[in-house]
Amino acid sequence: MERSIETQVSQAVDAWLRWLPRWEPATHRGRVAPCRRCFGSPVLSAAGLGADVPHGVQHGLSTRIKTIVDHAVAEYTSRNLPMLQAELDQQAARNRARSYRPAEGLDPEFEGLPLDPDPVPGAPFLFTIGGLAEQEDADIPALPPLSDDAKAALRQEVGLADDYANMVGREVCAVLLHHRLRIQAAIAQYVEPQIAAMLEELTRSLDAPFEPNGDPGLPEL
Template identity: 65%
Template sequence: MDRSLDTRVSQAVDAWLEWLPRWRPSTHRGRTRLCRRCFGSPVMAAVGLDRDVPHTVQHGLSTRIKAIVDEVVDEYTERNLPLLQRELKAAEESKARSYRPDRGLEPEYDGLPVDPDPVPGEPYLFTLAGLAGQEVAEPEAVPAPLSEEEKSALRTEIRLADECAIHAGKLVCLAIAPHRERILAAVALYVEPQIEALLADLTLELDSPPSW
């Protein structure tokens, strides 16, 4: 296994373990949509966090690991896939000209919705997602359209990038598996007692008769 990848995974787990003691159960409304980054993730399955664990606990780790996979794919693309690299650079430059409220978020929040779910009868004056979706003026210089040969080559490069991502995903699963024991130990120490306390409070409220 690539030692540098093994080291990056270990550092990501260390960073997540440093954050976990600060985790607190959410008090706002729950999510109405499944998180594609965490739900069914083989990484979560590899470390035993694929069930009976709060989503925010999963998300903080899965986001860090996904960032490693993204780095591997970016490095591979920059070295070997010039057409795809050019298209991605152009897309990034276009995004940089617009407002992006999700830019610079901590790993625990990266990829999550930037706005809460709407409440019926309580409209927003504005939403961050709405601001991000506003059209911006495009530059005057329009890149020349791709030729048929370039389109075919680009499709090939996209396929290669996808294969690289799949391979990197398998490698990070292998790299993170040895950390399973300390990950589950940290969850048992910092997460499970808070969940049990919440359940105890809920049981007490349900058992207590109304005061009126």
């Protein structure tokens, strides 16, 4: 029996709450570009995860919720949109032909994130994961071109799929509103203390050079 959207959202939030105690602040250099999945996401707004919540915390929840929407759209497409389904099946078969698929099978906390760090000017990478994946993709024959009529029909079905995704997304957001309190309680318990500790440590490190008993610095010459 197919689970209701309400049940799926509840289970997704439960899974995220089980993961959250393992979250730790990132210690590496952050990316400059915002995450396209999380930036301005109505899902995160419904969950009460604002811009003051670290992206790593946001991403795990938004990805789990996106999976629910994607699954619902896939079911709708298979039943009602034959041309789009055929195109997706061909693309899936093409993807399976690749022996190197680094973006697949990732945990929700990492799914959809860039495969490589931002480039550093003057310090090019010897290779990148994304570059290796693109090289593998270039060796797979492209899908056959569509006629103009087929393209028009496909665009219409894509529009219908988008409309359905928006409808499911609104339903998901409405359900998420009922989970706000326990989401915010978990943030207060597991995330905010770590951020406060980081800020306290940063304050101590900035104040240390000016403390009377601190390191006097370099001797005068």
